[in-house]
Amino acid sequence: MPELPEVETTRRGLAPHCTGHRLVRLKVREPRLRWPVPDSAPALVAGRRVDTIDRRGKYLLFRLEGGVTAILHLGMSGSVRVVEHGRAVRLHDHVDFELDNGKVLRFNDPRRFGSLHVTTQPPEAHPLLASLGPEPLSADFAGGYLYQLARGRRVAIKPFIMDSHVVVGVGNIYASEALFMAGIHPNRAAGRIARARLERLVACIQTVLGNAIEMGGTTLRDFTGTNGSPGYFQQTLNVYGRGGEPCRHCGRALKETRLGQRATVYCPGCQR
């Protein structure tokens, strides 16, 4: 499941294959994604050179010449592989970006929670991106910022940091892990946490995501190969998916609840 680290790893893996090359053709086999891919999309991108490939939150931005941008979201089951032109398609290979170097960026997404938009506007202005919070690994995401935003908010801290208007890229897994690392109970109201603890939380989010990006790089080193699910999960996770198991820090049994319809695991001893 692509979280921000996987998306960033995907970006890094794709960049050398497509930067500076032309998109010969966009082939949409299955337009029924999260939002239907409009019929006009292929003509908008055809023949344009890829200037850069950037990431905003979990969105990949293919910036093409002439001010056109393709915005790709991997959803939760999506992936992009680099294959040679003419390679047989597999089940759920929904979109091909055919390049002028014989390579194809092939988007596969079984659950079709992903999306593809093509815009001629600056992508920052696109409705999907316009109201996103800061990048978690940027200087804009700081303790003071989070503290100010949390004033008066009664929502629990876990869904608070998973809100993309607050900060992008913190999904269920990393929210759980960062809260454990910071020693904060996931159910605590966001507005009732001391500034110093929120500063610590910011640092923990950055540590968790940063580490995962490093390991994601390891996972996807053979990027044109299988691009299987990340192998670092099981070994790195302290709480996610470990309900009932002993806390690695204090040994108490980890508790599992639901918070906003999301599985939530925490240590009742270490997190307050």
Place this chain on the structure above:
DNA sequence: ATATGAGCCTGTATGC
């Protein structure tokens, strides 16, 4: 304004 719940979709895991 803030908070909550539904819905999108299908592979995988569970229970009968």
Place this chain on the structure above:
DNA sequence: TGCATACAGGCTCATA
């Protein structure tokens, strides 16, 4: 063995 059901996940929209 088969069938039914629950769940996972990010994100937007609708409703309170």
